[in-house]
Amino acid sequence: MQxxxxxxxFPKLISVVLFILLIKxxxxxxxxxISSRDNLTLIIFLTVxxxxxxxxxxxxxxxxxxxxxxxLNHILKLTPLKNLVYTSLSMVIIHFLFVKIFKLSFPxxxxx
Amino acid sequence: MIDLLFSSVNFIVVGFIFFGVVFGILxxxxxxxxxxxxxxxxLPFTYxxxxxxxxxxxxxxxxxxMAGGAIPAILINIPGNPASIxxxxxxxxxxKSGRGDFALGLALMSSTMGALIGLIMLFLISPQLSDFxxxxxxxEQFALVLLGLSLVSAxxxxxxxxxxxxxxxxxxxxxxxxxxxxxxxxxxxGTVSMQQGISFIPVMIGMFAIPTILESMVISKSxxxxxxxxxxxxxxxxxxxxxxxxxxxKFNIIRSSVIGxxxxxxxxxxxxxxxxxxxxxxxxxxxxxxxxxxxxGIISPEAANSAMSGGALIPMxxxxxxxxxxxxxxxxxxxxxxxxxxxxxxLSFPEAYYGLLGSFAISILFLAILSFFGIPIFLxxxxxxxxxxxxxxxxxxxxxxxxLRNAMLDVWIMLIFGVIAFxxxxxxxxxxxxxLALILGKILEEQFRMSLIISLGDPFIFFKKPIxxxxxxxxxxxxxxxxxxxxxxNLNRKKI
Numbered sequence: 001m002q003x004x005x006x007x008x009x010f011p012k013l014i015s016v017v018l019f020i021l022l023i024k025x026x027x028x029x030x031x032x033x034i035s036s037r038d039n040l041t042l043i044i045f046l047t048v049x050x051x052x053x054x055x056x057x058x059x060x061x062x063x064x065x066x067x068x069x070x071x072l073n074h075i076l077k078l079t080p081l082k083n084l085v086y087t088s089l090s091m092v093i094i095h096f097l098f099v100k101i102f103k104l105s106f107p108x109x110x111x112x
Numbered sequence: 113m114i115d116l117l118f119s120s121v122n123f124i125v126v127g128f129i130f131f132g133v134v135f136g137i138l139x140x141x142x143x144x145x146x147x148x149x150x151x152x153x154x155l156p157f158t159y160x161x162x163x164x165x166x167x168x169x170x171x172x173x174x175x176x177x178m179a180g181g182a183i184p185a186i187l188i189n190i191p192g193n194p195a196s197i198x199x200x201x202x203x204x205x206x207x208k209s210g211r212g213d214f215a216l217g218l219a220l221m222s223s224t225m226g227a228l229i230g231l232i233m234l235f236l237i238s239p240q241l242s243d244f245x246x247x248x249x250x251x252e253q254f255a256l257v258l259l260g261l262s263l264v265s266a267x268x269x270x271x272x273x274x275x276x277x278x279x280x281x282x283x284x285x286x287x288x289x290x291x292x293x294x295x296x297x298x299x300x301x302g303t304v305s306m307q308q309g310i311s312f313i314p315v316m317i318g319m320f321a322i323p324t325i326l327e328s329m330v331i332s333k334s335x336x337x338x339x340x341x342x343x344x345x346x347x348x349x350x351x352x353x354x355x356x357x358x359x360x361x362k363f364n365i366i367r368s369s370v371i372g373x374x375x376x377x378x379x380x381x382x383x384x385x386x387x388x389x390x391x392x393x394x395x396x397x398x399x400x401x402x403x404x405x406x407x408x409g410i411i412s413p414e415a416a417n418s419a420m421s422g423g424a425l426i427p428m429x430x431x432x433x434x435x436x437x438x439x440x441x442x443x444x445x446x447x448x449x450x451x452x453x454x455x456x457x458x459l460s461f462p463e464a465y466y467g468l469l470g471s472f473a474i475s476i477l478f479l480a481i482l483s484f485f486g487i488p489i490f491l492x493x494x495x496x497x498x499x500x501x502x503x504x505x506x507x508x509x510x511x512x513x514x515x516l517r518n519a520m521l522d523v524w525i526m527l528i529f530g531v532i533a534f535x536x537x538x539x540x541x542x543x544x545x546x547x548l549a550l551i552l553g554k555i556l557e558e559q560f561r562m563s564l565i566i567s568l569g570d571p572f573i574f575f576k577k578p579i580x581x582x583x584x585x586x587x588x589x590x591x592x593x594x595x596x597x598x599x600x601x602n603l604n605r606k607k608i
Binding site: 005006007009010011014015017018021022024025037038041042045046049050053056061065067068069071073075076077078086090094098102103104105106107108 | 157159160260271273274276277280281283284287291293294325326328329330411501502503504506507510511514515518520523524527531534538556557560561564565568569
């Protein structure tokens, strides 16, 4: 079949090249240790972000985004009052800009 | 041709270009944010705008962003983006001696001149290169994309091997989805949503923006800068005296801009290399006159990095190969609007092609105006704390990824690739080769398969056509030089 010329070669070629390069890189003398602080920050971030995102069809986009904003504002050392004000303001702007002007349809809250 | 330049320009488009230039300058003026993040943040908005407005806005950010990085470099000794990596060497001492307005005026004016020369180079070179590229068939296109990707990977600032690993990862991700010739689903885990493949837009949003947010969380504190107050008349006086100095530095501006444009046209080099190279050359030329070097040391890198923006558009518009992160995002914006950059763009979409050049020209005009009147406003940008911005950037990333296809899959892709990019940064793997490989991977595979079908499976077809043979020879000699350098470095390291 004419279509068959080279079918499957491309991914195989890349896999082989990548494997060789990774082996070379693995044995290179300059390597950085993985920082446990980075990992901890990342694990907390991913947990906080992934769980609401997974349930977005139940919680709705507004609740999820508000949760993220509250969490990030808290991590980045904003006072609770400022945090609340900035989150509310951001949500109002997002609603007007994306839903009212750009007509984007967000997943809606569906827990009741 | 001149008609086409401004045919799609109306008040709305001009408004978006102006917004783009101001936004670009402000984003670059805030340390920790770059021009790339600026264009990535505005990308979701382009889904809803007309192509001329959205491309004009992104072009404005590109032009403004290259100039804006000089503001923190001069005033607080922290380059706002990689493009201003050497501007602070002479700029900061000048600001410390009380001539900050003059130094800022020099930087913004030379950026304007540099961008103008970059535009002229783009205007002169790109149609010729497009004509030549029309001769390219599948075989030549494969060789060209392979050469472009190899250049980007090898010239990345970090390790060459890490650059190629990044490229291969991008190419592997590009193979997800339907086979370009037989339409057989590949690596989709049996899901329908993955059959379309992984869109490079959420990947780009995640890889450029998420690491910045995570970095700010790891550092967990905001940058604090001194308050800098300048009144309007002081700024105008500074800019006028800078303009007089610019008049006496014509040769430096032209030389640096030409260097910037040429460097920009080579995929994978970028604004930092353009600025550093032209600065070093100016330093050599002005080595006997230290006082003159204080000014020329600001003019040279700023003219070069702004001219680079014109140069970087040459391969993107004529060959479809983006040379740096900003042009990669712009290529994404073009494809969103159904415009395919490459040799055919000038023939198929002349309005869009010349419209982009027209937007570039208008952006330069706005940059010139803002160089005069905008400095007091831009100084205020330095007071914005980064911890107010990061949460908003994250939310925009989520909405931007979601809005592409109204699918949560793209949000997950953005998040996953953001985390990957964070670790890639930490372990010195460059991000750009991966993103370019993801963008160009489909073209590379398609042209590779087409070439094999044309030659009935003969792999030597790539060496039988003169253009493809020349491109592959350039690639071969380039790889040989890198390999020899690599062996030499290893031997030297062992001796030590």
